[in-house]
Amino acid sequence: MITMKDIVREGHPSLRLPAKDVSLPASEEDKNILKSLMEYVQNSQDPEMAEKYGLRPGIGLAAPQINITKKMIAVHVRDKKGNLFSHALFNPKIISHSLEKSYLTAGEGCLSVDRVVPGFVPRHSRVTIKGTKMDGEEVKLRLRGLPAIVFQHEIDHLNGIMFYDHINEKDPFEIESGAVPIER
Template sequence: MGEVRPITRVGDPVLHNPCEAVTRFDGDLEALVDDMFASMYAAEGVGLAANQIGVPLRVFVYDCPDENGEHHKGVVVNPSLELPALGERHLDPGDEGCLSVPGQFAPLPRPDRAAVRGFDVKGDPVTVEGTGLLARCLQHETDHLDGHLYIDRLPAKRRKQVLAAYEQSHAASL
């Protein structure tokens, strides 16, 4: 079992810069992944990128259901996101939230199918295809590794509203 690490919050520079590719598949990576799962579960999330615990590496973990309710759990190192072609794309208009912007949710249309190709913790190739929440998770976590939060995809006015609500709730909890 890994160590629970604090979740980085919106505004921390590590969340707003692209992460570095993983080049060593070793015990340190395995320990990081264990810590990521422990941190994700402690925060009651369904996905977590390494930069959300302050580590600027291209790796994320997930444990979430697809559109049929079937749970999928795993890790993807150095992911490359693949979305349906524009003519084949159907958007899921659902709400999205983030452990780095706790307590805030906003509607964010995303393709209802997605895939990532990358590697597992041992360096073996993996492909994860998802629908429903899993598709959203794959897109959301890959965005993190590219230095983007879901709020960066919102219209400017809605983004400001989400950030203001976060700041207000964050200040109230201090």
């Protein structure tokens, strides 16, 4: 089981390296890693489990965050209507996105960052993601709102990008013209 001690923090080299593709069909070892990423995000959202194991709540986790530079992410999040988006994917990538931008009004956070980083993170409002599930099935997800932001955040980890790299240094709270505010 992954706990906070397994999550590397900013400054760790794995967070800045481009991750490698996972060979498919996935090995048992890679499936177990992907499973453990999903278990963390689910356990961290369970108040009893989070307290018992000292887990910081998270809605997404990428393999580089546990010092494994392979393309694997797990996301477990609900949109504003309460629909659950729970996906553990190998080799996820954004295959298309909107020109329209959005941002989280509360800013973004990260399990690998132990400090609050003020500012808005501009993201695409809508994205289409392609990836492979644990059972080998290829999926295509069309996302908007919070789920779109979370998937972009996790896929950034696979490319060595941290969320604060997107924040405008000169004006952290600058809002791009026409950007859609997303409440958490």
